[in-house]
Amino acid sequence: MRTDHMGKITGFLDFERVDETYEPKEHRKKHYREFIPRLTDEQAKIQGARCMDCGIPFCMSGCPVNNIIPDWNDLVYRQEWKAAIETLHSTNNFPEFTGRICPAPCEEACVLRINEDAVGIKSIEHAIIDKAWEEGWVSPQPPLQTTGRKIAVVGSGPAGLACAQQLARVGHAVSVFEKNDRIGGLLRYGIPDFKMEKWLIDRRMEQMAAEGVSFRAGVRVGAERSAKGVPDWAAETISADALRAGFDAVVLAIGAEHPRDLPVPGRELDGVHFAMEYLPLQNKRVAGDKDVPGLWATDKHVVIIGGGDTGSDCVGTSNRHGAKSITQFELLPMPPDVDSNPVWPYWPVRLRTSSSHEEGVDRDWSIATKEFLGEGGKVKALKAVRLEWKDGKMSEMPGTEFTIPADLVLLAMGFVSPVQSVLDAFGIEKDARGNALATTDGAGSYTTSVPGLFAAGDVRRGQSLVVWAIREGRQCARAVDEFLMGSSELPR
Ligand SMILES: Cc1cc2nc3c(=O)[nH]c(=O)nc-3n(C[C@H](O)[C@H](O)[C@H](O)COP(=O)(O)OP(=O)(O)OC[C@H]3O[C@@H](n4cnc5c(N)ncnc54)[C@H](O)[C@@H]3O)c2cc1C
Ligand code: SF4
Numbered sequence: 001m002r003t004d005h006m007g008k009i010t011g012f013l014d015f016e017r018v019d020e021t022y023e024p025k026e027h028r029k030k031h032y033r034e035f036i037p038r039l040t041d042e043q044a045k046i047q048g049a050r051c052m053d054c055g056i057p058f059c060m061s062g063c064p065v066n067n068i069i070p071d072w073n074d075l076v077y078r079q080e081w082k083a084a085i086e087t088l089h090s091t092n093n094f095p096e097f098t099g100r101i102c103p104a105p106c107e108e109a110c111v112l113r114i115n116e117d118a119v120g121i122k123s124i125e126h127a128i129i130d131k132a133w134e135e136g137w138v139s140p141q142p143p144l145q146t147t148g149r150k151i152a153v154v155g156s157g158p159a160g161l162a163c164a165q166q167l168a169r170v171g172h173a174v175s176v177f178e179k180n181d182r183i184g185g186l187l188r189y190g191i192p193d194f195k196m197e198k199w200l201i202d203r204r205m206e207q208m209a210a211e212g213v214s215f216r217a218g219v220r221v222g223a224e225r226s227a228k229g230v231p232d233w234a235a236e237t238i239s240a241d242a243l244r245a246g247f248d249a250v251v252l253a254i255g256a257e258h259p260r261d262l263p264v265p266g267r268e269l270d271g272v273h274f275a276m277e278y279l280p281l282q283n284k285r286v287a288g289d290k291d292v293p294g295l296w297a298t299d300k301h302v303v304i305i306g307g308g309d310t311g312s313d314c315v316g317t318s319n320r321h322g323a324k325s326i327t328q329f330e331l332l333p334m335p336p337d338v339d340s341n342p343v344w345p346y347w348p349v350r351l352r353t354s355s356s357h358e359e360g361v362d363r364d365w366s367i368a369t370k371e372f373l374g375e376g377g378k379v380k381a382l383k384a385v386r387l388e389w390k391d392g393k394m395s396e397m398p399g400t401e402f403t404i405p406a407d408l409v410l411l412a413m414g415f416v417s418p419v420q421s422v423l424d425a426f427g428i429e430k431d432a433r434g435n436a437l438a439t440t441d442g443a444g445s446y447t448t449s450v451p452g453l454f455a456a457g458d459v460r461r462g463q464s465l466v467v468w469a470i471r472e473g474r475q476c477a478r479a480v481d482e483f484l485m486g487s488s489e490l491p492r
Helices: 041-049 058-062 069-077 081-089 095-101 105-109 121-135 158-169 199-210 240-246 275-286 309-321 420-426 466-485
Strands: 150-154 173-178 214-217 219-221 236-238 249-252 272-274 301-305 325-329 362-364 367-375 378-390 393-396 402-405 408-411 415-417 453-455
Touching: 041 069, 041 121, 058 069, 058 105, 069 081, 069 121, 081 095, 081 121, 095 121, 095 199, 095 466, 105 121, 150 158, 150 240, 158 173, 158 199, 158 466, 173 219, 199 214, 240 420, 249 420, 249 466, 272 275, 275 309, 275 408, 301 309, 301 402, 309 325, 309 408, 378 408, 453 466
Parallel strands: 150 173, 150 249, 173 214, 219 236, 249 453, 272 408, 301 325, 301 408, 325 362
Antiparallel strands: 367 378, 378 393, 378 402
């Protein structure tokens, strides 16, 4: 890291935080494109100047890939954009993904946040990488020599892609297997296009192909079809044994796709769906696919169960479909709506309102669903009850039962674990939650109980964030390289 001062010494006193501006909600609700243009060079410069060189950059430890944030803030302040992207790429393979959809734990850890608005770190990251692509500074980095070792990466989400890119750059022959018909994991099928447009993934794939990565979409590894609620458009299968026989090492980066169900009366009714039966269809429509099954929210009373990110994405998509009403229920109590926060530099529990929420939804907390009510096999209403929370325990409040109309219910209550049959096909040990068992530090990190078989991303840590998946993919690549070559130049 640089030791001279970062940014403008008095920048945080002179300038206020400028957030990226959003297209007005009435406009953006009519389309599926991104609606947050990046900062101009001048705005980014001022934002970079707000970084106050606090000495111990808590933001860097708040960032799961440990982005060297003060350095690139300073470089942007000086308008040295090319050096800024080099610094950013040294820790993050895909800043265009995180610069758009990371919840930015770095900003919660920013020292300015103690009594001011944090530096707009994520918006600066967004500006650096988008400018770098525009200027043609992002090019393939093919290896200088090849090793002759073959590696299979199973799963093409951010963990698999980061791992594959790192391994290809040190000369290994990497093949990425993906059961769905397109590469990208939840970046492709899950996260709506209005949060992240998908040509961004295609552009990275082109770079990676030029670095030697080969992509095998539509191939399911481990022969069993995935369970209900798990997108699976495989046209071929390959068994775990056949895959292992063809490669020197295998990385499992299959995510944590098994959705949490809600086994209350009426669950079997038509119109009650897992969020991941709904969201990917819209991604496919935006991609121009024909014959996409007709699951729409148009003119429906939509009830979304689960107050997290996935639920918020269902809100945004339902609004774009033209739903009649949208309600989102959460089991937990409503978090406090506070900005100053004693838990700095950690991630605070506070009410978060996403851009999708701003577009229109009724949100309610401490609600438990009791039953889905139907007519002619189709869901028509939802019966629920209010909860009281005391010392972390919930109880139903007598006399608070209510019924609301519901023609489409989307279950967005999180994910239990990876699909177990795939882990079983490889015969690896699991932790108590059913994730692939592997540590993240010391000798043998990211190694499963089966030698030569590695695990990274949500499959190992449970459903998490894109930036954590990138971190694990990068670190796992180093572990694989060490396993195959005895030592590695890749970053830890
Ligand atoms: C709707 C939704 C919205 C989200 N929004 C955000 C967000 O805004 N910001 C954020 O940081 N995080 C978000 N997340 C979380 C984030 O997407 C994940 O943590 C991240 O994608 C995990 O990366 P991964 O590479 O481990 O797994 P995944 O992205 O899940 O990728 C795993 C891939 O493996 C493939 N696969 C599985 N089994 C097999 C098999 N047997 N054979 C071949 N391929 C297989 C799957 O099809 C999938 O493509 C969101 C999650 C969801 C569900
Ligand atoms: S990746 Fe996320 S946590 Fe890291 S600097 Fe970017 S926005 Fe912040």
